[in-house]
Amino acid sequence: MRLSTFALTAALVSTPFTTALESSFKQKLAHRSLVSLESRDPTGNFDQLYLASNYQNGSTAPGAAANDNAGQQVVVGGTGADDDSQRPGCDTIFINTAAVNGSDTGGWTEIPNVLGFYVDRNITYGTATMPVFVEANKDLTKVKRVIIGQPGKPRDAWKYSNLFRNSLNCAVANTSMAVQWNDVLVTAPVWLDMDDHNAGAGNPTDLYFSDGGWNQGSKAQGPGNADASSFEVLDSLVTRFANQSEFPALTSIIVAGHSLGGSVSQRYAMLRNNDSSTEALVSYWVGNPGAYVWPSPQRPVTPSNTSCASEVDDWSYGVAGGLPAYVKGKPAPDTFYARYRTRRIQYALGLADFGPGDTHCEAQYQGSSHLNRGQNMQKALQAMAGGMPSTQSFNYVPNTSHEDYLMMSDPNSQSYLFVEGLTDPRPSGTASSSSGGSSNSKSGSKSGSSSGGSNSLKSGAGVLESMQGLMLSIVFVVACIVL
Numbered sequence: 001m002r003l004s005t006f007a008l009t010a011a012l013v014s015t016p017f018t019t020a021l022e023s024s025f026k027q028k029l030a031h032r033s034l035v036s037l038e039s040r041d042p043t044g045n046f047d048q049l050y051l052a053s054n055y056q057n058g059s060t061a062p063g064a065a066a067n068d069n070a071g072q073q074v075v076v077g078g079t080g081a082d083d084d085s086q087r088p089g090c091d092t093i094f095i096n097t098a099a100v101n102g103s104d105t106g107g108w109t110e111i112p113n114v115l116g117f118y119v120d121r122n123i124t125y126g127t128a129t130m131p132v133f134v135e136a137n138k139d140l141t142k143v144k145r146v147i148i149g150q151p152g153k154p155r156d157a158w159k160y161s162n163l164f165r166n167s168l169n170c171a172v173a174n175t176s177m178a179v180q181w182n183d184v185l186v187t188a189p190v191w192l193d194m195d196d197h198n199a200g201a202g203n204p205t206d207l208y209f210s211d212g213g214w215n216q217g218s219k220a221q222g223p224g225n226a227d228a229s230s231f232e233v234l235d236s237l238v239t240r241f242a243n244q245s246e247f248p249a250l251t252s253i254i255v256a257g258h259s260l261g262g263s264v265s266q267r268y269a270m271l272r273n274n275d276s277s278t279e280a281l282v283s284y285w286v287g288n289p290g291a292y293v294w295p296s297p298q299r300p301v302t303p304s305n306t307s308c309a310s311e312v313d314d315w316s317y318g319v320a321g322g323l324p325a326y327v328k329g330k331p332a333p334d335t336f337y338a339r340y341r342t343r344r345i346q347y348a349l350g351l352a353d354f355g356p357g358d359t360h361c362e363a364q365y366q367g368s369s370h371l372n373r374g375q376n377m378q379k380a381l382q383a384m385a386g387g388m389p390s391t392q393s394f395n396y397v398p399n400t401s402h403e404d405y406l407m408m409s410d411p412n413s414q415s416y417l418f419v420e421g422l423t424d425p426r427p428s429g430t431a432s433s434s435s436g437g438s439s440n441s442k443s444g445s446k447s448g449s450s451s452g453g454s455n456s457l458k459s460g461a462g463v464l465e466s467m468q469g470l471m472l473s474i475v476f477v478v479a480c481i482v483l
C-alpha cells in the first residue's frame with residue numbers, strides 16, 4: 001500500500017499545477033513525500049523518485065517541504081559544468097542549490113533550509129553548538145558510510161551538501177555501481193565566520209571561526225569562550241558517526257571536498273590526531289586543492305619571487321613553524337609524514353584545471369596551477385622512501401577544469417566516494433562499545449536517550465502518515481477531476 005501511495009505521490013508532484021488550491025495540495029504532498037521517504041524501503045522507489053525521465057525542468061523535487069529555501073527545483077539535462085545540472089550520462093534529476101541571503105564577503109544572513117537535509121546540532125562544546133547538514137529521511141541504522149563534505153571558500157555548506165547528494169543519486173542510478181540510496185549518508189559541517197555570526201546566520205550559539213581559521217584547524221573565535229578547533233569538530237563528527245549505538249552498520253567515513261574544501265580535507269589528513277578507535281574508518285577525497293600541506297620539506301619549484309623562502313614549509317603549506325593548538329604534543333615532521341602516508345586518500349585532479357589556485361608566495365613553490373601542483377604532489381610521494389603509498393591514488397579527470405560538480409560526479413570519484421569498500425566489514429579495533437576511547441573529551445553527543453527508541457517511534461509515525469497520505473492523494477485525484 002505504501003508503495004502505490006508513493007508512486008502516486010511522485011507522479012502528482014512531477015506534474016505542473018497552477019491554481020492556489022493545487023499549490024496548497026502540492027505542499028501537503030511534498031510533505032507526504034518527505035515522510036514516505038523516511039518509512040519506505042530504502043531503495044525500492046528510488047527510480048520512481050529520482051529518474052530524470054519522470055520530471056521536467058522546474059518540477060518540485062522529491063522530499064520538498066514548505067519551508068525549504070527558494071531555488072531548489074528539479075533540473076533535467078544540462079552539462080554539469082556550472083554546478084547546476086547533472087553531468088551527461090547521469091539518469092537522475094539534479095536538485096538545484098538553495099538560494100541564500102547575504103554574501104560570503106559581507107556575511108551570510110541565514111543557514112538556508114536545504115531540501116532533504118536538516119541542520120543537526122548534536123555536537124556541542126559547553127553551550128556552543130556546531131551546525132551540520134545531515135540528509136533527512138535515511139534510516140541511520142542502515143547507513144554504511146558517511147560523507148563529511150567540506151564547503152568551498154565561501155563557506156557554502158548548503159551548496160556542497162547538495163552537490164554530494166546529487167552525485168550520490170547519480171551513482172545509485174548507475175546499475176554498474178553497487179551502492180544503494182540508504183547505504184551512504186551525506187553530511188556537511190557549516191563553518192561560519194564572525195561576519196556570518198554578526199549578519200545573523202545560524203543560531204547565536206553556533207561556533208564561528210576567523211575567515212581563514214576554519215580551513216586550517218584553528219580555534220573558534222566564539223561565541224563566548226568557545227574555542228574548539230575546526231579539526232576538533234571534525235574529530236567529534238567522526239567519533240559521533242563511529243558510534244555504533246547510532247550507526248550500527250557504519251564501516252567507513254570519508255572527509256571530502258573540492259578546491260578549498262579539498263585543502264581542508266588534505267590538511268586534516270596530515271594533522272588529524274591519533275585515535276586508534278576511529279583511524280581505520282576514515283578516508284579522504286581531495287579535489288583540485290589550491291595548495292597542499294606538503295609531505296616533505298623539499299619543494300619541486302623555485303619561483304622567481306623567493307621572498308617567503310624561509311616560510312615555505314610553515315603550516316599550512318608544510319608542518320614546520322607553528323602548528324594549530326589542535327596538535328597534541330610536539331610530533332616531529334617525520335611523524336606526520338609517516339602517518340600521512342598510511343592514510344587512505346584519493347586526489348582528484350581536473351586535467352584542464354590550469355587555474356592559479358592559492359596565489360600566496362608559499363604556494364608558488366608547489367607548482368604553477370591546480371593541475372601542476374597535484375602532479376608535483378604525486379611525484380613527491382613517489383620520490384619518498386617507500387614510493388607511492390599503496391593507500392593513495394590519483395584520479396585524473398579528463399576534459400575537466402575547476403568544476404566542482406564534474407569532479408565530484410566523475411565515475412572514478414563516485415566509485416571512490418560511494419562504492420569501493422562499501423561492503424567491507426568494519427575494521428577491527430574500531431568497535432565503539434568501549435566508550436571513553438574518544439580523544440576529544442570536551443565533545444560528544446549530548447543526547448542520553450536511546451536512538452533505538454526514537455527510531456521505532458519514527459517508523460510508527462511514518463505508517464500513520466502514509467495512511468493519511470493515501471487519503472490525501474485520493475482527495476487530490478478527486479479534486480483534479482472536479483477541476
Ligand SMILES: *[C@@H]1O[C@H](CO)[C@@H](O)[C@H](O)[C@H]1NC(C)=O
Pocket residue numbers: 057075076077078079084085
Ligand atoms: C533544463 O535547464 C537546464 C539549465 O538549468 C538546461 O541546461 C537544460 O537543457 C534544460 N533541460 C531541458 C530538458 O530543457
Ligand SMILES: *[C@@H]1O[C@H](CO)[C@@H](O)[C@H](O)[C@H]1NC(C)=O
Pocket residue numbers: 088089090174175176177411415
Ligand atoms: C557507471 O559505473 C561504471 C562503473 O563504475 C562506470 O564505468 C561508468 O562510467 C558509469 N556510467 C556513467 C554513465 O556514469
Ligand SMILES: *[C@@H]1O[C@H](CO)[C@@H](O)[C@H](O)[C@H]1NC(C)=O
Pocket residue numbers: 100101110
Ligand atoms: C531572503 O531573500 C528573499 C528575497 O531575495 C526574501 O523573500 C526572503 O524573505 C529573505 N529571507 C530572509 C530570512 O531574509
Ligand SMILES: *[C@@H]1O[C@H](CO)[C@@H](O)[C@H](O)[C@H]1NC(C)=O
Pocket residue numbers: 274331335336339
Ligand atoms: C601515532 O601513533 C603511532 C603508533 O601508535 C606513533 O608511532 C606516532 O608517533 C603517533 N603519532 C602522533 C602524532 O602522536
Ligand SMILES: *[C@@H]1O[C@H](CO)[C@@H](O)[C@H](O)[C@H]1NC(C)=O
Pocket residue numbers: 305306307308361
Ligand atoms: C613577492 O612576494 C611577496 C609576498 O611573499 C610580495 O609581498 C611581493 O610583492 C612579491 N614581489 C614581487 C616582485 O612580486
Ligand SMILES: *[C@@H]1O[C@H](CO)[C@@H](O)[C@H](O)[C@H]1NC(C)=O
Pocket residue numbers: 398399
Ligand atoms: C570535452 O568537452 C567538450 C565540451 O565541453 C566536448 O565537446 C568534447 O567532446 C569533450 N571531449 C572529450 C574527450 O570528452
Ligand SMILES: *[C@@H]1O[C@H](CO)[C@@H](O)[C@H](O)[C@H]1NC(C)=O
Pocket residue numbers: 243244245246432434435436437438444445447448449450451
Ligand atoms: C554513543 O551514542 C549513545 C546514544 O546516543 C550515547 O549514549 C553514548 O554516550 C555514545 N558513546 C560515545 C562514546 O560517544
Ligand SMILES: CC(=O)N[C@H]1CO[C@H](CO)[C@@H](O)[C@@H]1O
Pocket residue numbers: 119120121122246445446447451
Ligand atoms: C542522538 C541525538 O541527539 N540526536 C538528535 C540530533 O539532532 C536532531 C535534530 O536536532 C535530533 O532530532 C536528534 O534527536
